[in-house]
Amino acid sequence: MEESPGQVRSDWPLYEVFLRGKRGLNHVHVGSLHAADPEMALHHARDLYTRRNEGVSIWVVAAKDITASSPDEKDPFFAPSGDKAYRHPTFYEIPDDVPHI
């Protein structure tokens, strides 16, 4: 925890912040912040991301605990869904005069 003179050190880990804007909505990622522990992260998240009633519920998650896919949307990781047009309703030709479908 020792700070060498003039040298800025950050030992507080990074937390990612998720907000539920209002009841009925999912939590959505809004940004990140540094805090000593999860409880402080929650308080900081309240002060930083909900100064104008932007949220009714907050999640904070240590960034190091997040496992993420590769960012590239063309990544082969997402290939399994790329060639399955038959999973979409528009894949199927139905005559216009068939009602309610």
Place this chain on the structure above:
Amino acid sequence: MAALPEEMQGDLQTHFDQTLERGRRIEPRDWVPEAYRATMIRQIAQHAHSEIIGMQPEGNWITRAPSLRRKAILIAKVQDEAGHGMYLYSAAETLGADRADLTDKLIRGRQKYSSIFNYPTLTYADVGVIGWLVDGAAICNQVPLCRSSYGPYGRAMVRICKEESFHQRQGYELLMTMMRGTAAQRAMVQDATNRFWWPSLMMFGPPDDQSPNTAQSMAWGIKRHTNDELRQRFVDMTVPQAEKLGVTLPDEDLKWNTEREHYDFGAVDWTEFMAVVRGNGPCNAQRIARRKAAHDEGAWVREAASAHAAKRGGSGGSSPPEPALRAALRQDAA
């Protein structure tokens, strides 16, 4: 970033170029050219530092606000500036920057902040004029940045722009109130306007023909309009506001040009601008000294919080300074 085989680098560059051509956003952990990363970090950091240093000129007046209402408003505004700085540092970190390192660079004068905050706030009218002109200019600059090609920066700007509107309006309302007051109060508003008008025009940066990085920044979608375009837009927006307020903008050359359908305005003193940028403005040393003192005086709080977290078995003191996301970023490129 780990070195990549040349042909793979070419693919990544093509993919990056195509993403921009299609008007899509660059997101954290996408491969980007090193120059894009460095420019983006510098831009975001400079913006973040401006928000943090920007707390000082107005914070100067919190204890002397003329009413409880004005005091509550000013505290909320200064708190917003801190928040804006935090959103932006958070965005810079997604590019692999380290927040402590950015603070260190600010304190050591190795990264810059907007030169406007190196001017002193001499009277309470300055609080109003900063909201009106300085935040007005900031809004002009920032609204197009909501469409920045770098996703996290654009999203931070959306949040910031929503809050800036309050900043500008509280300032203008404050000035309207003073203009309805005594002759002395009206003179204070005029004096503050005289002092802040030209520095506000300088906020848009040097003229286009002296701004060599503009072309690259526009190609990358991290700048959407040139400095001169934004400056003109600001002047056009502000002149009618000044008229309505009843103050005179200190520029004899300011007049409507029917041909251009814009206001013409006088030459900005760029030597003053360069002097302030180089560190010779009225308050440069004071601003940095204050920031450093705040950081040093907060050291025991940071240490105590970490010790408390460690004692309770949290990850506070012991976690690696290098977040996993950043490590993953490097693995992606490997």
